[in-house]
Amino acid sequence: MTRVGKYHLALIGAAALILLLSLVRIMSGQDDLTSSGTFNAALLLAVPIGLAGLGGLWAERAGVVNIGLEGMMVLGTWFAGWAGYQWGPMAALLAGLLGGALGGLIHAVATVTFGVDHIISGVAINLLGPGITRFLSEVLYGEGTxxxxxxxGITTSPAISSSAPEVSLPVLSDGPDLLGKLESTHWFLLSDLAGILRGVTHDVNALVILAVLLLPVTYLVLWRTSFGLRLRSAGENPWAAESLGVNVYRIKYLAVVVSGAFAGLGGVFLVFVSNKYVEGQTQGRGFIGLAAMIFGNWRPGGLAAGSSLFGYASGLQLRSSGEVSAVTSFFLFGSLLLLIYIALQVRKLVAPGQPAEVVARGVKDYTVIAAAAAGAILLFWLWRTVETLPSEFVYITPHVLTLLVLLVASQHLRMPKADGVRFRRGDQH
Structure with a gap:
């Protein structure tokens, strides 16, 4: 399939999802599914996850597994809070970037220079981050300071004097609130499109715009420049890259430091949202960012889809805090998705002129179709019978959804071939 064909397929898929969401909203009566408030919250919740995922993308494309993103985000939050209350938001931004980059540098020294197992080093970073920040908080924020x-206090910094500004996209969100009026009509599809557009264009944090712009910038740098080609070659076959004159050590160091800086930027965003550093405010977003990167097949576009999915689920959870039944609409949404999957699989099996291997696989495919049909019936039954969900289940819904999507997507993923492989200059491989 050509690159243009893939883009067209992605656009068709996005349009189909919006159409399906609109249909589910009409059937369930849950307007929060496509409301501007839900999508505005989803955007805010997706950004730190996407930034952490971008950090993982840079490191792993260079062949360094980085599960230390959580610890690097923690460092970014603390340094952003510490610098922000003293010198303002720009100092918070720079300090958070440097804090995350420091975590990346430690990871690079351990893995690239000393050849420490990447997973062990990442776990160490995740332990060091909270430990270092707690120590610094006790020294600098303790009683008498x-x-x-x-x-x-030892778990929080003073408030930042000001935060990142919020902007609205001209025409769509300035002047008369036409999108808001159209959203309030609750018409099929039209009000859903209005709600989505209003949510992602009205009162958007400036850091959100920066984070969104970093996605195409990363794509252009890694896939459209000679530097990006060298970096990706270090993650696919560093020995071949070395034979062609690429300084693999330098490339890996740079990629992992940039990776930490992106994770730190995600921490800065969290500080700006809460207006101060609070211990534990990352809440595992570094790990979810890593999962979103894997879901996205180590590509910026897929990463954006993965982080948006988690952000949407989290945003709907927050918007449904007073009306838990809104989350039960996921049962109906999942049932319809399974029905579409069944239709596509049946169409593939009954199409004339199938290759011999497809025909031979028929029994297995029919088993999968039967399981999908059973799942669709079960989810539809749950939607019809479950009025509300326990608050604990609502809280873990984004995490469960992420795990299920990763489980399905993992069948078609391909990580960089030398990701996590210990490299030594001059070794035969």
Whole structure:
């Protein structure tokens, strides 16, 4: 399939999902499914995950597994909070980037220079991040310090004087709120499109715009420049890259430091949203960002889809806090998706002129179709019978959804061939 064909397929898939969401909204009566508030919250919740995922993308495309993204985000949040209350938001931004980059540098020294197992080093970073920040908080924010007089404590920094500004996209969100009026009509598809557009264009944090722009910038750098080709070659076959004159060590160091900086930027975003550093505010977003990157097949576009999925599920969970039944609409949504999957599989099996291997696989395919049909019936039954869900289940819905999508997507993933492989200059491979 050509690149243009893939883009067309992605657009068709996005349009089909919006159409399906609109249909589910009409059938369930849950307007929050496509409301502007839900999508605005989804955008805010997806950004730190997407930034952490971008960090993982840079490191793993260079052949370094980075499960230390969570620890690097923690470092970014603390340094952003510490610098922000003293010198303002720009200092918070720079300090958060440097804090995350410091975590990346430690990971690079351990894995690239000393050849430490990448997983072990990443776990160490995840342990070091919270430990270092707690120690620094006790030293700088403890009782008797100048910061404690401003409301700081060992688990929180003083408030930042100002945060990143919010902007609205001209025409769509400025002037008369035409999208808001169209959304309030609750018409099929039209009001859903209006709600989605209003949610992602009205009162958007400036850091959100920066994060969104970093996705195409990453694509252009890694897939459209000679530097990006060298970096990706280090992740596919570093020995071949070395034989062609690529400084693999330098490439890996740079990629992992940039990876930490992106994770730190995700931490800065969290500090700006809450207006201060709070211990534990990352809440595992570094790990979810890593999962989103894997879901996206180590590509920026797929990463954006993965982080958006988790952000949407989290946003719907927050918007449904007073009306838990909105989350039960996922049962109906999943049932319809399975029905579409069944229709596509049946069409493939009954199409004339199938290759011999497809015909031979028929029994297995029919078994999968039967299982999908059973799942569709079960989900539809749950949607019809379950009025509300326990709050604990609502809370873990985004995590469960992410795991299920990863489970399905993992059948078609291909990681860089030398990802996690220990490289030594001059070794025969």
């Amino acid at each position: 100048s910061a404690s007089a401003k409301g700081a």
